Amino acid sequence: MTKENLESIFSKYPGNKKDGLLPILQEIQDQQGYLTDELLAEVGKYLNLPSNKVYGVATFYDQFRFHSQGQYHIRICNGTACHLIGSSTYLAELEKQLKVKAGSTSKDRKFSIEISNCMGACDSAPVIQINDVFYTHVTDSDLDRCIRSIKEKTE
Amino acid sequence: MQFDVEINNQPVSAKRGETIKNVLDRIGIHVPTLCYLSGFSPTGGCRMCVVEVDGFSELVPSCSHPVTEWMKIKTHSPRVLKARKVLVELLLAGHPDDCLYCERSGKCGLQDLAAELNVRERKYHGKRQNIQIDKACLSIVRDPAKCVLCGRCIRICDEIIGVSAIDIVGRGSESKIGTTYNKGLNTHTCVKCGQCIMVCPTGALTEKSNIQAVLDALNNPVLFPVIQFSPTVPASIGEDFNIKASKDILNLLRAALKKMGFRQVFDTSMTADLTIMEEAAEFIERFQKHENLPFLTSCCPSWVKYIESTRPQLLSNLSTTASPQQMMGRLIKNYIASSAGQKVENVFVVSVMPCTAKKHEADQDRMNDGITRNVDVVITTRELVSLIRLLGIDFNSLEPEPVDTHYSMRSAAGNLFGISGGHLEGLLRTVYQMMTGQEMSTLKINELRGLKGRKEAKIKIGKATLFVAAVSGLANVKSLVEDIEARRDNFSIIEVMACPNGCINGGGQKLNPDEKSIKSRMKALYDVDEEEMIRVAHKNPVIIDLYEKFLAKPGSDRNKELLHVVRTTREGSCVIHFTGNLCLP
Numbered sequence: 001m002t003k004e005n006l007e008s009i010f011s012k013y014p015g016n017k018k019d020g021l022l023p024i025l026q027e028i029q030d031q032q033g034y035l036t037d038e039l040l041a042e043v044g045k046y047l048n049l050p051s052n053k054v055y056g057v058a059t060f061y062d063q064f065r066f067h068s069q070g071q072y073h074i075r076i077c078n079g080t081a082c083h084l085i086g087s088s089t090y091l092a093e094l095e096k097q098l099k100v101k102a103g104s105t106s107k108d109r110k111f112s113i114e115i116s117n118c119m120g121a122c123d124s125a126p127v128i129q130i131n132d133v134f135y136t137h138v139t140d141s142d143l144d145r146c147i148r149s150i151k152e153k154t155e
Numbered sequence: 156m157q158f159d160v161e162i163n164n165q166p167v168s169a170k171r172g173e174t175i176k177n178v179l180d181r182i183g184i185h186v187p188t189l190c191y192l193s194g195f196s197p198t199g200g201c202r203m204c205v206v207e208v209d210g211f212s213e214l215v216p217s218c219s220h221p222v223t224e225w226m227k228i229k230t231h232s233p234r235v236l237k238a239r240k241v242l243v244e245l246l247l248a249g250h251p252d253d254c255l256y257c258e259r260s261g262k263c264g265l266q267d268l269a270a271e272l273n274v275r276e277r278k279y280h281g282k283r284q285n286i287q288i289d290k291a292c293l294s295i296v297r298d299p300a301k302c303v304l305c306g307r308c309i310r311i312c313d314e315i316i317g318v319s320a321i322d323i324v325g326r327g328s329e330s331k332i333g334t335t336y337n338k339g340l341n342t343h344t345c346v347k348c349g350q351c352i353m354v355c356p357t358g359a360l361t362e363k364s365n366i367q368a369v370l371d372a373l374n375n376p377v378l379f380p381v382i383q384f385s386p387t388v389p390a391s392i393g394e395d396f397n398i399k400a401s402k403d404i405l406n407l408l409r410a411a412l413k414k415m416g417f418r419q420v421f422d423t424s425m426t427a428d429l430t431i432m433e434e435a436a437e438f439i440e441r442f443q444k445h446e447n448l449p450f451l452t453s454c455c456p457s458w459v460k461y462i463e464s465t466r467p468q469l470l471s472n473l474s475t476t477a478s479p480q481q482m483m484g485r486l487i488k489n490y491i492a493s494s495a496g497q498k499v500e501n502v503f504v505v506s507v508m509p510c511t512a513k514k515h516e517a518d519q520d521r522m523n524d525g526i527t528r529n530v531d532v533v534i535t536t537r538e539l540v541s542l543i544r545l546l547g548i549d550f551n552s553l554e555p556e557p558v559d560t561h562y563s564m565r566s567a568a569g570n571l572f573g574i575s576g577g578h579l580e581g582l583l584r585t586v587y588q589m590m591t592g593q594e595m596s597t598l599k600i601n602e603l604r605g606l607k608g609r610k611e612a613k614i615k616i617g618k619a620t621l622f623v624a625a626v627s628g629l630a631n632v633k634s635l636v637e638d639i640e641a642r643r644d645n646f647s648i649i650e651v652m653a654c655p656n657g658c659i660n661g662g663g664q665k666l667n668p669d670e671k672s673i674k675s676r677m678k679a680l681y682d683v684d685e686e687e688m689i690r691v692a693h694k695n696p697v698i699i700d701l702y703e704k705f706l707a708k709p710g711s712d713r714n715k716e717l718l719h720v721v722r723t724t725r726e727g728s729c730v731i732h733f734t735g736n737l738c739l740p
Contacts, residue, residue: 040335052319052320052344055335059326061326
């Protein structure tokens with residue numbers, strides 16, 4: 001992310017007001033894909049907050065990532081409905097098959113998994129999002145197919 | 156407004172605006188706490204202080220709940236006791252079972268609570284946190300597994316020190332105390348002051364122990380171990396051995412150190428006098444040239460670290476004079492050792508400081524070879540107490556030992572370095588003499604004494620008037636720096652100590668000090684100032700002797716090489732920008 005990009009984000013939140021913290025972080029993540037320590041320090045400098053406080057707030061929310069996404073970024077919903085229907089077993093399966101832990105990116109940068117709060121499609125639970133595509137009413141065989149297909153595409 | 160409330164079936168009068176805990180404290184009912192810190196706004200986080208109030212369905216935290224007129228409070232009802240016990244049991248569920256080996260054993264708030272509430276078995280088995288111990292820092296070791304998330308360290312770091320080096324990271328059961336990007340304290344804005352250790356109820360924060368290194372040196376027949384101690388050590392060590400602070404304790408301390416096996420015992424107050432001489436010369440030079448003012452003192456390593464990593468623009472204002480600890484190390488290794496017939500490589504300098512940051516400072520300062528440290532090992536007052544106990548020295552039955560080296564002579568000015576404002580007071584006495592050729596008429600400067608975080612005084616020296624300030628508690632620096640940058644006040648000299656009230660309340664002192672012991676330590680040092688024959692640094696015969704035999708005149712180039720430091724910023728350290736009001740949206 002260039003300095004100009006960062007400046008243009010800051011300029012939308014004038015006056016160094018602390019209530020700009022979350023939207024600034026969101027915009028940075030939209031452009032950069034994730035938050036780096038240098039960027040957190042810059043945000044802290046702009047808002048007059050220690051970067052440790054910025055980091056503390058950012059880690060409170062699931063929406064922020066601190067490392068780059070994989071080529072395939074998988075979000076698995078852990079809202080109440082999805083959780084009850086067993087999304088955690090799917091998560092375990094994904095972690096096992098793709099050899100990457102939730103909240104991180106595989107070393108070859110092919111896959112990353114993120115646990116998401118409710119995506120708002122509870123009637124279609126369980127819901128999994130791979131990049132921009134949402135998969136609803138996911139079954140064991142659906143998941144298998146998905147995993148196989150993204151593995152093949154990255155080989 | 157006064158009204159009555161009922162506590163444990165007894166009527167008690169209370170005032171509007173008080174919390175329940177305030178009332179309980181006043182009438183002498185003890186409720187246990189973990190996160191409560193007196194003087195800070197309560198967080199009500201640990202729930203250990205809950206009490207039962209008639210008409211409330213839930214138990215209420217007494218530290219944060221205001222007392223109201225109709226209240227009927229029960230502080231130790233079966234329901235309350237059960238709740239507290241379960242809380243402790245839950246805290247212990249994920250706590251490592253290593254009390255036997257824990258450094259805090261016997262001084263641990265959690266251990267005390269468990270004993271107090273009669274917790275005698277492990278009822279719940281939680282997931283052990285597998286978080287790495289952060290031990291790269293030379294001063295402070297952080298073991299997050301032992302943390303109970305009370306948040307005291309965060310509050311003191313935010314509100315008193317003002318560097319916000321640690322914060323809660325993550326959420327819910329995943330939350331822990333952490334540093335930015337989990338980089339650890341070492342690569343951080345942390346100033347190593349150790350105030351977090353002072354308030355931590357468990358063994359999650361401890362100083363990096365150097366006890367073994369000292370023992371090894373004492374038992375190495377080749378080495379010539381010598382020790383120096385800070386003036387605050389005799390002022391506070393008596394508390395651990397139930398001896399009132401007095402002049403005798405200095406000689407008892409010398410006797411204890413000799414008995415431990417140190418060949419020579421030095422008093423760091425002597426080099427504090429030397430620091431005054433060099434600083435005074437440095438200041439006067441800058442004052443006459445009108446450059447780099449205000450002159451900032453540099454004896455507090457936390458303050459120096461703060462400027463280096465957070466306020467590099469003030470670096471040129473910082474004094475280049477080495478701190479008394481490092482001066483003593485340099486003098487011993489460069490001069491005293493050889494004049495005593497010892498080889499430099501065999502001399503092992505230990506220093507006892509009330510400070511954890513001094514461990515970090517000693518590591519930065521090396522001899523010309525770039526490897527040998529001028530001060531080999533720094534231990535805190537706490538470590539010295541454990542060493543005295545470990546080596547079986549009965550402090551109370553020692554015979555006082557008089558000064559054994561010529562280099563232990565001190566003036567009262569050097570001795571005052573332990574208190575916020577004291578360093579400045581000592582320095583001004585010599586500055587006055589150097590500028591006017593006369594002594595100050597009254598040496599005591601009342602405006603610079605007392606418990607305030609920022610003290611200011613106007614001192615008339617000849618035709619000039621110096622505007623000086625002493626600041627303690629690093630958070631108080633913020634407004635001062637703003638004043639300096641806006642040139643609102645024309646300060647000439649500013650003394651800063653990171654810990655509140657200065658080194659007497661340093662991060663290496665006895666844990667959990669109360670205001671009474673701080674005042675008594677302060678009094679001990681000011682008493683020395685009243686009683687001592689020599690009250691100004693420039694009259695200390697050792698200092699005069701040193702300048703005659705070994706050093707050039709104060710402030711000269713030769714001394715700059717020997718007694719001064721080159722100051723640099725910390726490139727690559729995680730510079731963190733500072734900190735207005737910390738309230739988040």
